[in-house]
Amino acid sequence: MFRRGAPAFRRRSPTGAMLFACWGDVVGPAHAALTTPHRLSTGTLTVACAGPVAMELQHQADMLMARINTWCGEPLVARLRFVQDPTAGIRRKPAPRRNTTQTCTLPDMADESLRVALERLGTEILQTPTKKT
Incomplete structure (x- = not known):
């Protein structure tokens, strides 16, 4: 069976794309103001963080993964990886x-x-x- 969206979804699943598009709704406005999702690969979500928020998010990783997976309706994220990025959270x-x-x-x-x-x-x-x- 041929799917029209198949070429686009080879790079990112529909649920993963929705996660990136609705990041503020998933993690809340406070976290969304300081973070930006960068990459989702084999269960690892890489999140860019502005400032020293990465340490705080490390402590909340289990809660964030549960929140993300509940929002997605499937166990999409098994691990969070945080990277520093001064432009994280800035919406164009x-x-x-x-x-x-x-x-x-x-x-x-x-x-x-x-x-x-x-x-x-x-x-x-x-x-x-x-x-x-």
């Missing part, structure tokens, strides 16, 4: 949008909803910042 914010007043207007069309959708799309394109090379 999307680039600020340009404040422009460019809008796209189209002439009247037979299908009014299509015209409105195309105008909205055109306005988004006009307001998207361009990358300078």
Whole structure:
């Protein structure tokens, strides 16, 4: 049986991908502010830690593994490995949008909803910042 997601899941299981995407929900906001999951390989989850939080997390490793495995619904993590990383916990914010007043207007069309959708799309394109090379 062929699965569409098979190539993507060769590198990371669906549950592992969800763990990385929902890290803040799994470990809580306090830990998520200082940690970032880096790699999950053969039951070992490598977690980057900012500052001296690694020592504290070492003491809470059993509790964190139980919490992670309960959230995943399967015994996904058997061991935690902590590494120092000053950028851990920093979530990248999307680039600020340009404040422009460019809008796209189209002439009247037979299908009014299509015209409105195309105008909205055109306005988004006009307001998207361009990358300078």
